[in-house]
Amino acid sequence: MRVAILSIGDELLSGEVTDTNASHIAGRLYDCGARVFRHLTVPDEEEAIAQALTELAAASDAVIVTGGLGPTPDDYTAQAAARAAGVELELSQEALDHLAEFEKRIARPLHPANRRQALIPKGCRLIPNPLGTACGFVVPLGGAQLFFLPGVPYEMERMLAETVLPELAGRLPAPWRRITLKVFGIPEAAISERLEGAIEADAPLQLAYCVKYPEIHVILRAATADAAHLERAATEVRKRLAEFLFAEDDDTMDLVLARQFRESGLTLALAESCTGGMIAARITAVAGSSAYFLGGNVTYSNAAKSRMIGVPPELIERHGAVSAEVARAMAEGARAAEGSDLAVSVTGIAGPDGGTPEKPVGTVYIALADAGSCRVERCNFQGDRDRVRSITCFTALNMLREHLLIRHGAAVRN
Known part of the structure; x- marks a missing residue:
């Protein structure tokens, strides 16, 4: 037709x-x-x-x-x-x-x-x-x-x-079945290399890639009659992309994270600078997030970082607002202020101005604090202001997902 x-x-x-x-x-x-x-x-x-x-x-x-x-x-x-x-x-x-x-x-x-x-x-x-x-x-x-x-x-x-x-x-042919595997943190070319030989050459399947920044979707399609081939191929693709796979089909990073928090029983607080509340907006977009999300602080200015979550002014003066030390202090301060199990902070230079040779535009520090430790990552993102803020938000959510998955055994469909 x-x-x-x-x-x-x-x-x-x-x-x-x-x-x-x-x-x-x-x-x-x-x-x-x-x-x-x-x-x-x-x-x-x-x-x-x-x-x-x-x-x-x-x-x-x-x-x-x-x-x-x-x-x-x-x-x-x-x-x-x-x-x-x-x-x-x-x-x-x-x-x-x-x-x-x-x-x-x-x-x-x-x-x-x-x-x-x-x-x-x-x-x-x-x-x-x-x-x-x-x-x-x-x-x-x-x-x-x-x-x-x-x-x-x-x-x-x-x-x-x-x-x-x-x-x-009544006039359409047999419907197709589709499995969408959503990955993050690996470029499209590397995905293609990992999947070389994953699908038999004569298998009645279609394999496609769809970039939905900052995610990449690996899409497998087959006619309903070939569902067995589809499931076998999906199993192999899951295995080869396991460490980057965060969701499938209609699931999203936000829904996966919400499910992990509900199953772990842990609570969360945020301190956001360059993202301006974007992370909190995504978390609270999921119904029922009040059960685990205690609060978020948009600490955009240096004064706000000190006033709202107790970051020492001398720490900012010594290391700069965009630094591992300040990101750590922000996460620990947000956790203490809200009384949460976990806290995430982000501080960075989204641009278009503000970069230096040591810290160019796109430099972002993300910290994740729990009762025993605080992990800080420096990221160097590319793109305009919107892309830097978007990928910062997604990376912070993915850090939370990995933390819950590895340390607390919260289930996620992989």
């Missing part, structure tokens, strides 16, 4: 918005056994949309379209769909009823402009939208079925899952 995706919106072509919809659709289709053969993005222009619809319909069995179903004058998708299908727009009573019900649900009147969303190509079939004002619709064009969905991601994802994929299911 040939499936195409059409994304609509000036904001996608200007770079103001990243097209996460197309990625989500392609991934869900792949899991169902269909591979997208083409993806187009066009601006909010009726002629461009209509031309793309005609072109894709001629080469596809199904086209999934997102965007341009809103209530504003630059939303041309319905008009373009009608133009491509050679029909008029008509006011749909079903769509109007949906708008009325939505208005009742949110307990406030909808703007009159929303009535434009009830204008759809004549004779088409609606796709329910349980989360928003814009119903989708299905338009037959040539031998293809065109599925029109709103551009709002959470609305689109729900409608895709509940209507579009079930409708396509």
Whole structure:
């Protein structure tokens, strides 16, 4: 089955918005056994949309379209769909009823402009939208079925899952199985070298790498009928990447760490300088983190390091705020201040300014303190300010994961 995706919106072509919809659709289709053969993005222009619809319909069995179903004058998708299908727009009573019900649900009147969303190509079939004002619709064009969905991601994802994929299911081949192994701390080239010969040359599998900075995902895919080959290959890959593997499939570093803390019964405190609270934000993004996360201090200035967590001013004066000595004092001070079992601190130069020949931009010290010791690591990260802060955060979380795994036997799926 040939499936195409059409994304609509000036904001996608200007770079103001990243097209996460197309990625989500392609991934869900792949899991169902269909591979997208083409993806187009066009601006909010009726002629461009209509031309793309005609072109894709001629080469596809199904086209999934997102965007341009809103209530504003630059939303041309319905008009373009009608133009491509050679029909008029008509006011749909079903769509109007949906708008009325939505208005009742949110307990406030909808703007009159929303009535434009009830204008759809004549004779088409609606796709329910349980989360928003814009119903989708299905338009037959040539031998293809065109599925029109709103551009709002959470609305689109729900409608895709509940209507579009079930409708396509009977026409799709057998679904694929996928195992995603997530690794950190090893470059892509080194992963490839370690995995040389891990998969038999004639095995009915696909091996792919996906960089999601600072993680690297090793992806194994196989048809459902070849599940045994997939499991054997995954076992071998796990063995070869064991010391770098932190999660699989839908698991994340944050979820793995949360599970480790719950199982270990230990508590945590933080002291952050260059990351400005990023580590605390990731930890508290997981529900239930209050059971083990006692508190975090953003000690950005030297004065704050001394005032909030007791770092001696003379220590900062002697060694500098970005130093192993200050990182250690920050971790031990945070642990004492919160009364936690563990504490992590970070202090570094994220840039773009502030570097020196001895401590260039990207120099970061990360410390992890427990009751008996304090481990400090100096890291030399590359990239701009955002990348340095991002990888600092991830490295600190990974240090915690390794500590819990090795010293306290907290389980993690590897």
